[in-house]
Amino acid sequence: MKINCLIIDDEQAAIDILTSYVSSIPSLNLVATSLNPLEALEIVHSQKIDLVFIDIHMPELSGLSFIKLVKTKCKFILTTAYKQYAIEGFDNNAVDYLIKPIAFERFLQALQKVQIPATPTIPVNEGNQTSTKSDNFIFVKTDNRIQRINLADILFIEGLGNYVTIHTEKGKYITLLNVKDLEESLPSEQFTRVHRSYIISLSKIEFIEGNHIYLDKDLNIPLGDTYKNQLWAILDGKTITGKRSFF
Template sequence: MSINCLIIDDEQAAIDILRSYIKSIPSLNLVATSIDPLEALDIVNTQKIDLVFIDIQMPELSGISFIKLVKGRCKFILTTAYKQYAIEGFDNNAIDYLIKPIAFERFLQALQKVQIPHSASNIIQESNTGNQVNTDNFIFVKTDNRIQRINLSEILFIEGLGNYVTIHTEKGKFVTLLNVKDLEESLPSEGFARVHRSYIISLSKIEFIEGNQVYLDKDLNIPLGDTYKNQLWAILDGKTITGKKPPF
């Protein structure tokens, strides 16, 4: 048994991301995608749709209005760039609320709230633990006029400035309209750590820590904020051979 899915979004790039995620889960069946909510309404009315991924802000018909029209015939996961609609979405029985850009790990967490066949549950769990499915090793972010794929293994550090972040990678820099906290929540905690109110680092890229600086190489150092010192030590403690706390 598989779950029949529908994607509704007025941005084709956002549809493409969700399509790739859905196709990586064998027990999910993507029936259709649509940039037109009125067309999508006809699909729901004429085909068997179990789960809909729907953007909230769309011309002609909003995602919330769409949910109300369908009247419980299928389940909904909301996708949007704006957090302020979350409460209204849950008030209308949405299963979950995904903030764009959507990381694969966060997508899997949303699926775990759906009653899905046992085989699909296995795939999700294996993906989270890294045993078999490796498609959670990247994220997508919106930068300029494109949706950019960024491999997590290539991220050096992330620098925040107000409502923007710059993701520094081995291949270059990418600026996107996000804040550091939003991006921190989308990254796997076992691979990244916040070391300053404006910085997140890749743990695998740390060369050494000296004083209030984390060095990713001898010429690239990131400030270590007092608020985050104990948190970083707790993360590194299991990999630190000395029994004494490091002098930072």
């Protein structure tokens, strides 16, 4: 049986992200999206809605006020950039609380709390591109927008305190995240931590010399002692020649 969903957010970029995620789950049926919570109230009362993804901060009506008006008609998953409203959200019977930018893996965890089968199919992305797997891109908040970044475009990620710079073939993006959080959101078969401040894309390595990983002859990333064994273990299965004397 399909679970009827509604997405409510006053930012179209945030709606687009969740629409992509919902479309990749066979058990979910997206009934509608709305930029206006007052308009969304009519949708909830006129149609069968089982699950609502709703932003907390909206000008016409807050997500928490919306939940109080609808009461127990459907289940709610809150979305926001502000962690401090989590307790209030759960006090209003929200099932889960997603912090923007929302990672696809975290979205799947929220569905499990609603007891929805969360096996993704191949989602269709913007333009004419079709993804080959559900985790071939991420979204991050940068400047005043939510930016989609294809994993295949990432060269390396550089951390500085609570910020990271994601260096890609198309440019670089700065976002409020730390290296550890981003590392946990990336597929380990494609990316690995090589320094306390750096994550690299394994497919972009040209060569390793001493304590430096070269992505090309003019771009190199330091290799920290703590992360050497982890990198050697990954490369061991891909090394065709015999002894690794340079290791």
